Amino acid sequence: MKLKLLCLKPFYLKPLLYLAAIISLSSSLAYADCQPKYAITAPAITVDMTDNLTLNSNATWILNTQYSGYFTCTRNSLWKQNSVANGSPFTKNKVVLGFNGGKDYAEVTITNLSPGNTINLGNSNDTYPASKLQAQFTLNVKLLSGRPGGSNIHVFSGNSATLKTAVIAMDTTNLGLLDAILRFATDFLTFILTWEWPTHSEDIYYQPVTMIFNHRDTTCHFLNDGLTVNLPKVDRIRLLNGTDRGETPFTLNFECKYLQNGKTSRSVKAYLSSNNLLPNDNRTLIDNKAGAAKGVGIRVSQSGNSTPIVFSASQSSSHGATLLFSKNSGNVIDKNFAIDLNAYYHVYAPQSIVTGELKATSVLNFEYN
Structure with a gap:
């Protein structure tokens, strides 16, 4: 009988070791991403809209992000692809900016963000240059005849207005591009109330755009x-x-x-x-x-x-x-x-x-x- 008891002891240890291995593997998966310690704000792109909007009430500018430096991705033990993407809060949402204390109003949107899809970066511990995330986009501005209705309006006392997060480069490894779009929609409501865009741990770069409009009468x-x-x-x-x-x-x-x-x-x-x-x-x-x-x-x-x-x-x-x-x-x-x-x-x-x-x-x- 003593020998039989001794033979049973190893049988109970194996499941415990197997469970510990699964717990260890799950912990490794949770930290695989391209999240930085903190997001980097790129130099603002300045657009003087005065001459263009004075001649025509609608004007567009093709701009390029000014990201600099590097970002790092960690390895995923199940070979899941790390991914990043660019997005803009203003592709689905219009914002109205009031210049010169509300003397002039302009409606702003961003379109043609490219690349607009997810960028896959493989599965490795690696550091990438900002050029991996650089994007091109179109700034669309419409000069309005007066103050419109709605709550998406912010008035500036001077001749300049800055969208601090015109474009956001983010880690989508665990977030997903669709989730990022949905997040933009909810964050926009906060933005309208506070004029501050909510930040998230997945954010890698912010691209500000400063717009200038000097009122010119005929x-x-x-x-x-x-x-x-x-x-x-x-x-x-x-x-x-x-x-x-x-x-x-x-x-x-x-x-x-x-x-x-x-x-x-x-x-x-x-x-x-x-x-x-x-x-x-x-x-x-x-x-x-x-x-x-x-x-x-x-x-x-x-x-x-x-x-x-x-x-x-x-x-x-x-x-x-x-x-x-x-x-x-x-x-x-x-x-x-x-x-x-x-x-x-x-x-x-x-x-x-x-x-x-x-x-x-x-x-x-x-x-x-």
């Missing part, structure tokens, strides 16, 4: 600054009988900048003013200097229109003046255009005509609202 310029129009000398008799008014055509050239889709962002008017006006007649320019011609002045009309234009007596108000052009906010206007005018002599006191030189000055003014 501004028009006169390209013929200092223009001199020289009228010819005319015979006194022919001037009096109206057979020669010394008509001289000339052209005003304009350039209007910061048009959005070819339209003005604010109203703009152009008119002429002068300090050399005939009393009680804002259509006639005169020369009051000693020795200047008297009884005759200069008038200006638009090409194809015999009606003389009315000058304003003030450079700060177009009241009563003939508008060379007038556009309301949102009106279509050419970036470059010209207005043809005609200058000619006008006899206002035939009995008092004195020959001499005649000089008068007019100023071209713009009025915005």
Whole structure:
């Protein structure tokens, strides 16, 4: 009987050893991944959107991540593939950014993230360069006409806004790409409330994007600054009988900048003013200097229109003046255009005509609202 008892002892030890082996193997599986000690924030990509969005309300930029350094993966004892992937919270979710204290609003999304699928890295303890994870993506921005509804809006006091996690490179060995997408959806809700994206142990790199938008209103310029129009000398008799008014055509050239889709962002008017006006007649320019011609002045009309234009007596108000052009906010206007005018002599006191030189000055003014 004693011998039989001794033979039974080894039989109970084998299952215990086998169980211990399974426990040891399971522990090894749990730590196989590409998780870093902490995520690395890449240098921010800066995009100045001012010129593009001023010309067109929709603009896109193709950008590349700026990851640097290395990341390490551990070995999986069951030969499970380690994997990493890039993702963006803004491929499925739009965010609206308010610039300049809410004066301008832009809707932002990210598309065409490539590579967008899982990157398999094999099954080994190995260190990889950041180039393994570098990705390309498209930043899409739409300038809005005003503040939209919804809660996905964040207003910045200045002209710049940063999405700190525009793209996230992450370990998907145990997470899975589908789980990562679902995590983005729930994290986005937290982001909307706090403007801070939740961090996770699987995160390897964060790629920030800083967007700049300087508000630019439509501004028009006169390209013929200092223009001199020289009228010819005319015979006194022919001037009096109206057979020669010394008509001289000339052209005003304009350039209007910061048009959005070819339209003005604010109203703009152009008119002429002068300090050399005939009393009680804002259509006639005169020369009051000693020795200047008297009884005759200069008038200006638009090409194809015999009606003389009315000058304003003030450079700060177009009241009563003939508008060379007038556009309301949102009106279509050419970036470059010209207005043809005609200058000619006008006899206002035939009995008092004195020959001499005649000089008068007019100023071209713009009025915005």
